[in-house]
Amino acid sequence: MPYRRLPNTDAARLKALQAANSKGRELPPFQLAFSQSTFQKVQSFLPSFEKAMIEAKQSYEKQVERNKEYIKVMKKAKLYVSHFIQVINMAILRGELPASERNYFRLDEDERKTPTLNTEAELIEWGQQIIDGEEKRKAQSRSLITNPTMAVVRVRYEQFIDAYKFQKTLQKNYQRAQENLSGLRENADDIILDVWNEVEAYYADLPDSEKRENAECYGIVYIFRKNEIDKISALENNQY
Numbered sequence: 001m002p003y004r005r006l007p008n009t010d011a012a013r014l015k016a017l018q019a020a021n022s023k024g025r026e027l028p029p030f031q032l033a034f035s036q037s038t039f040q041k042v043q044s045f046l047p048s049f050e051k052a053m054i055e056a057k058q059s060y061e062k063q064v065e066r067n068k069e070y071i072k073v074m075k076k077a078k079l080y081v082s083h084f085i086q087v088i089n090m091a092i093l094r095g096e097l098p099a100s101e102r103n104y105f106r107l108d109e110d111e112r113k114t115p116t117l118n119t120e121a122e123l124i125e126w127g128q129q130i131i132d133g134e135e136k137r138k139a140q141s142r143s144l145i146t147n148p149t150m151a152v153v154r155v156r157y158e159q160f161i162d163a164y165k166f167q168k169t170l171q172k173n174y175q176r177a178q179e180n181l182s183g184l185r186e187n188a189d190d191i192i193l194d195v196w197n198e199v200e201a202y203y204a205d206l207p208d209s210e211k212r213e214n215a216e217c218y219g220i221v222y223i224f225r226k227n228e229i230d231k232i233s234a235l236e237n238n239q240y
Contacts, residue, residue, distance in 0.1 A: 002212070002222040004200075006192065010053055010181065012221075013188045017046050019219025020195045033218060034198035041191050049184050056177040063170040070163045077160035078117045080153045081127045085114045087145055097143075104142075105133035120164060127157040196220050 007013040024032060024039040032039065088105065089112050091097040102109050106129045117123045134150040144150065199218045203211040212222050 002224040005221050005223045016192045016219045021046050023218050033202035034195050038194050052181040052184055056181045059174040059177045063174050070167045073160050073163040077156045078123055080156040082114050084153050104137050105130045
């Protein structure tokens with residue numbers, strides 16, 4: 001005998017609820033294979049579940065869409081911050097600045113390598129440190145770094161910070177939408193189970209194949225086991 005498989009994805013849950021709702025609207029109560037009280041549960045719950053699915057999908061798509069632009073802004077900021085530090089190191093190497101100048105930027109005085117900027121946290125930290133460091137140098141009338149100037153670096157860095165904050169907001173929105181949807185799943189499963197149990201009970205006296213055929217019209221999904229599929233295939237082949 002094939003077994004009944006309850007929905008295990010949100011899309012499958014929505015499809016099952018919509019099938020039940022469609023039948024409830026299509027048939028008069030005395031012909032409907034499940035109770036009016038269960039139909040009312042479907043009608044009451046379905047809009048909120050549909051809305052939650054739409055919001056989760058939209059928040060995910062918006063996050064993905066904006067992430068492409070965010071990556072571009074982040075790479076640009078990384079390029080300018082990295083280049084600014086390289087210019088400092090090159091000026092020290094040429095003897096134009098003393099090695100102690102690195103202290104303004106919280107760089108190791110003897111470290112010639114550019115710090116890693118592979119993560120958001122690293123870029124945020126080092127970007128702010130070189131901005132603060134150049135401000136201190138400016139306040140002390142030190143010779144300012146050019147090509148790029150701090151003004152240009154600051155613009156790129158602040159664009160990144162704005163994009164970073166916005167992306168985090170989108171991530172929180174998506175997480176909130178997912179949590180809302182997750183909170184509805186148990187209720188969805190309970191309602192679907194009620195519908196399916198009542199439908200199968202309604203057609204319980206019919207032959208198995210006829211019962212399944214009628215139940216499937218209400219969205220119930222039956223899965224044949226492999227040995228059952230093999231038997232059906234063998235019977236079909238014997239007919240030819």
